[in-house]
Amino acid sequence: MIEITIFGRGGKGTRLASEILAEALFRALGDKEYSLQCFPFFGSERIGQPVEGFVRSDSKPIRLKCQIKQADYFIVLGADLLKTRDLKDNLKPSGCLIVNSRKTSQDLSRLYPGYRVVAFNASAIARYHNLNRLNTIMLGAFAKMTNLFSLADLIEIIQEKIPAYKKENIEATKEAYELAQPLKEA
Numbered sequence: 490m491i492e493i494t495i496f497g498r499g500g501k502g503t504r505l506a507s508e509i510l511a512e513a514l515f516r517a518l519g520d521k522e523y524s525l526q527c528f529p530f531f532g533s534e535r536i537g538q539p540v541e542g543f544v545r546s547d548s549k550p551i552r553l554k555c556q557i558k559q560a561d562y563f564i565v566l567g568a569d570l571l572k573t574r575d576l577k578d579n580l581k582p583s584g585c586l587i588v589n590s591r592k593t594s595q596d597l598s599r600l601y602p603g604y605r606v607v608a609f610n611a612s613a614i615a616r617y618h619n620l621n622r623l624n625t626i627m628l629g630a631f632a633k634m635t636n637l638f639s640l641a642d643l644i645e646i647i648q649e650k651i652p653a654y655k656k657e658n659i660e661a662t663k664e665a666y667e668l669a670q671p672l673k674e675a
Contacts, residue, residue: 497566502624507542
């Protein structure tokens with residue numbers, strides 16, 4: 490089973506990111522018999538508060554009906570959110586952390602030994618493309634790091650699901666895909 494957590498702030502596209510991610514996985518799996526789950530978790534005060542989106546994929550039926558406790562992939566839309574979580578509790582050993590940060594992957598990998606860490610400045614990409622949400626940008630990096638689905642599938646889904654700023658989101662997603670670089674070692 491692959492378990493993915495997306496961690497962001499309310500109103501910044503976390504829920505939509507999990508839906509786009511689930512759709513991309515569904516398309517990548519094609520006619521294979523896979524089960525998918527996608528659901529958000531947030532409190533009553535959503536705007537600006539921590540929000541999580543969860544996605545599960547498995548070749549067997551998924552019987553779990555709970556939040557993901559330890560993800561294989563943990564996507565963080567803002568480095569400030571890392572202060573609110575202990576990764577040992579939220580990411581499997583040798584899991585992959587993809588984070589929007591001004592710090593480099595090498596800098597963050599020293600702070601989180603034992604994990605594969607990918608860091609890049611998604612906020613700068615968003616500003617350049619006049620976007621106020623990072624969801625598609627982070628998914629572009631996720632596509633590159635995992636090879637679970639293609640960039641072409643992701644772009645097609647963005648065209649279908651993003652109501653405004655389609656061109657900007659697509660260009661920003663492509664840029665993130667090109668910038669994200671896998672580390673050889675954690």
